[in-house]
Amino acid sequence: MSIEIKNLTHIYNPNTSFERKAIDNINISIPDGQFVGLIGHTGSGKSTLIQHLNSLVKPSSGHVLIDGEDINLDKKNLKSVRQKVGLVFQYPEHQLFEVTVLKDVAFGPTAMGLSEEEINERVNEALDVVGISPELHGRSPFELSGGQKRRVAIAGVLAMRPKILVLDEPTAGLDPRGREELFDRIKKMHDRLKITIILVSHSMEDVAKLVDRIIVLENGIIFDDGTPEKVFKRGEELEEIGLAAPQISYLMSALKAQGLDVPDDVFTVADAEEVLFEVFRGDISG
Amino acid sequence: MDIINCKNITYLYSRYVDEEKIHVEFEALKNVSLNIEKGSFVAILGQNGSGKSTLAKNMNALVVPKEGDVYVYEYNTKNTEFMFDIRKRVGMVFQNPDNQIVAGIVEEDIAFGPENLGIPPDEIRKRVDDALKIVRMTDYYDASPHMLSGGQKQRVAIAGIIAMKPDCIVLDEPTAMLDPLGRKEVINTVKLLNKEFGITIVLITHFMEEAVQADRIVVMEDGQIVMEGTPKEVFSRVDEMKNTGLDVPQVTELAHNLKKRGVEGLSDGILTIEEMVNELLRLKK
Ligand SMILES: Nc1ncnc2c1ncn2[C@@H]1O[C@H](COP(=O)(O)OP(=O)(O)OP(=O)(O)O)[C@@H](O)[C@H]1O
Ligand SMILES: Nc1ncnc2c1ncn2[C@@H]1O[C@H](COP(=O)(O)OP(=O)(O)OP(=O)(O)O)[C@@H](O)[C@H]1O
Ligand SMILES: [Mg+2]
Ligand SMILES: [Mg+2]
Numbered sequence: 001m002s003i004e005i006k007n008l009t010h011i012y013n014p015n016t017s018f019e020r021k022a023i024d025n026i027n028i029s030i031p032d033g034q035f036v037g038l039i040g041h042t043g044s045g046k047s048t049l050i051q052h053l054n055s056l057v058k059p060s061s062g063h064v065l066i067d068g069e070d071i072n073l074d075k076k077n078l079k080s081v082r083q084k085v086g087l088v089f090q091y092p093e094h095q096l097f098e099v100t101v102l103k104d105v106a107f108g109p110t111a112m113g114l115s116e117e118e119i120n121e122r123v124n125e126a127l128d129v130v131g132i133s134p135e136l137h138g139r140s141p142f143e144l145s146g147g148q149k150r151r152v153a154i155a156g157v158l159a160m161r162p163k164i165l166v167l168d169e170p171t172a173g174l175d176p177r178g179r180e181e182l183f184d185r186i187k188k189m190h191d192r193l194k195i196t197i198i199l200v201s202h203s204m205e206d207v208a209k210l211v212d213r214i215i216v217l218e219n220g221i222i223f224d225d226g227t228p229e230k231v232f233k234r235g236e237e238l239e240e241i242g243l244a245a246p247q248i249s250y251l252m253s254a255l256k257a258q259g260l261d262v263p264d265d266v267f268t269v270a271d272a273e274e275v276l277f278e279v280f281r282g283d284i285s286g
Numbered sequence: 287m288d289i290i291n292c293k294n295i296t297y298l299y300s301r302y303v304d305e306e307k308i309h310v311e312f313e314a315l316k317n318v319s320l321n322i323e324k325g326s327f328v329a330i331l332g333q334n335g336s337g338k339s340t341l342a343k344n345m346n347a348l349v350v351p352k353e354g355d356v357y358v359y360e361y362n363t364k365n366t367e368f369m370f371d372i373r374k375r376v377g378m379v380f381q382n383p384d385n386q387i388v389a390g391i392v393e394e395d396i397a398f399g400p401e402n403l404g405i406p407p408d409e410i411r412k413r414v415d416d417a418l419k420i421v422r423m424t425d426y427y428d429a430s431p432h433m434l435s436g437g438q439k440q441r442v443a444i445a446g447i448i449a450m451k452p453d454c455i456v457l458d459e460p461t462a463m464l465d466p467l468g469r470k471e472v473i474n475t476v477k478l479l480n481k482e483f484g485i486t487i488v489l490i491t492h493f494m495e496e497a498v499q500a501d502r503i504v505v506m507e508d509g510q511i512v513m514e515g516t517p518k519e520v521f522s523r524v525d526e527m528k529n530t531g532l533d534v535p536q537v538t539e540l541a542h543n544l545k546k547r548g549v550e551g552l553s554d555g556i557l558t559i560e561e562m563v564n565e566l567l568r569l570k571k
Contacts, residue, residue, distance in 0.1 A: 041465040042436035090463075091382065143301060146381065146459070147334025147492075172462045173381065175333040175492050176533035202465045205536065242435070244466035247495065247536045247559065254563045260570065269536050273543045280549045280569060 001067045001163040003030040008062035022048040024220035033194045037207035040217035041242030046200045054085040086162030090169045092153030096141040108160040126155040129185045146173045164196045204246045208267045229265045248272045290322040295354035314340040316509040327480045327487040329497035332506030333531040338490045342456050346376035377447035381459040383439035387431040399450040417445040437468020454486035494535045498557045522555035537562040
């Protein structure tokens with residue numbers, strides 16, 4: 001499903017001394033099936049922007065179109081919009097409320113009016129995707145560790161099988177394997193079901209590995225928009241706005257600066273491994 | 287000298303299910319022994335649910351063990367008389383910056399802790415000023431915390447702890463919600479506190495690059511300590527770390543992979559970009 005953001009502005013507490021323009025006349029067009037990374041320093045407006053996508057936050061001016069339809073025109077559409085656009089919040093504890101993990105994850109599918117069988121299937125699948133083992137299914141979500149809570153919150157949204165999946169810092173607090181497995185599965189889901197995904201993240205390494213396109217927000221406006229190659233090449237400028245390039249980019253730049261013949265648009269361990277292997281394999285044979 | 291000493295501690299979470307009819311217990315720490323030496327910087331790593339936060343809460347008497355004992359200096363955390371003495375010496379910083387700030391103005395927020403300790407106003411003034419200086423937030427003394435970035439908020443939270451003059455600070459994933467700059471700011475502050483001010487640091491993190499900064503790394507799994515050593519020792523064990531569901535810094539992994547593919551002469555446990563660059567240049571010669 002496509003997303004169209006037109007001249008969107010959001011002002012918190014308008015006409016008070018706390019007035020704050022968090023989104024400033026933004027235009028973004030995301031075609032169906034794209035995997036987009038949204039980055040920006042804390043307070044740059046990422047969470048505000050994405051909460052517009054299922055009408056949790058309403059525009060001060062401008063429009064949000066999902067699949068060609070303005071989602072704020074008719075209140076009656078709200079329910080169907082929320083089923084199409086699944087949003088995982090930045091602070092998962094705000095999203096959990098049921099008495100058990102199972103009931104919590106079942107909440108969305110139940111509200112969609114699915115059969116019990118279908119609900120069970122989806123709930124178990126979603127909990128498996130996020131790596132929550134059956135021993136934890138009967139526990140209260142509030143009796144979990146930080147990372148476990150986040151996983152359950154993500155499962156709750158996955159179980160609704162949204163056409164557009166929006167993840168706000170989904171891996172903050174997840175351990176490395178959890179992060180890798182989750183992304184692996186989300187990537188597979190993306191490839192298989194052709195859903196549109198927006199990933200908000202402070203981890204440049206994760207973004208580098210996953211997305212087709214990166215949008216950089218800075219004080220409510222778009223600072224850059226392009227492929228990871230294009231965006232991460234501007235490492236120094238990214239640092240000026242509180243961000244960074246992935247660690248590997250810095251390694252490659254440092255090697256290049258020392259006269260080694262390596263490209264400077266490499267930013268994942270796997271790609272760097274290939275490049276450096278080529279450079280140093282000569283030393284193995286000879 | 288040890289500032290914290292956990293001796294064979296076991297911790298149980300207990301709860302009632304099925305309308306309070308069944309009592310279930312979950313053993314989150316299983317006979318854990320760990321000593322934190324005064325002045326050291328210890329990082330704790332481990333998968334979700336491995337018991338890191340539970341261990342941290344045992345370190346300043348937020349909870350007490352079911353079996354075994356935790357000592358902060360000579361104070362046993364089970365003795366409620368010592369609670370004040372313990373909390374004064376071991377401060378905690380948590381993940382979410384928004385949940386830790388209590389007052390509407392930065393300096394009032396920092397004064398909150400010392401006020402509760404009954405410190406006289408002049409002394410509080412001095413402590414707040416000093417703490418702001420250390421975390422490099424002096425310019426923001428009268429700002430509203432809501433106007434600050436995540437990294438700045440975490441530094442204010444740290445300043446609030448520093449103002450209580452603790453000997454040790456336990457930080458539970460303080461950078462999980464921060465952007466790269468905020469993460470760097472917080473880690474640099476933590477290093478400064480440790481190196482310049484001799485404050486003992488216990489840092490829980492899922493970022494391997496942060497753990498590289500510590501003197502010693504402790505790895506937890508399923509309520510137990512399964513590995514311990516310097517960053518170099520621990521991160522040299524790349525496969526073992528991955529099997530525990532953890533990771534190593536990206537450059538460490540890259541060097542490890544290149545070695546596996548036959549690039550010879552790279553040392554084990556390369557931890558930083560600088561080390562990696564030096565190693566590769568050496569090979570090229
Ligand atoms: N409910 C609110 N009321 C007033 N101001 C707000 C509110 N929520 C956010 N803001 C302000 O709007 C701006 C954008 O905030 P937002 O949460 O969208 O940023 P973000 O990019 O998601 O940051 P982070 O990386 O820390 O999550 C910030 O200056 C923030 O202080
Ligand atoms: N209130 C509670 N009631 C029951 N069990 C709990 C409670 N809090 C935590 N646990 C369980 O205790 C174990 C240890 O939790 P702890 O919060 O210490 O983990 P952690 O290592 O900090 O994990 P994370 O990386 O996710 O923060 C987990 O299996 C968790 O499910
Ligand atoms: Mg946000
Ligand atoms: Mg924890």
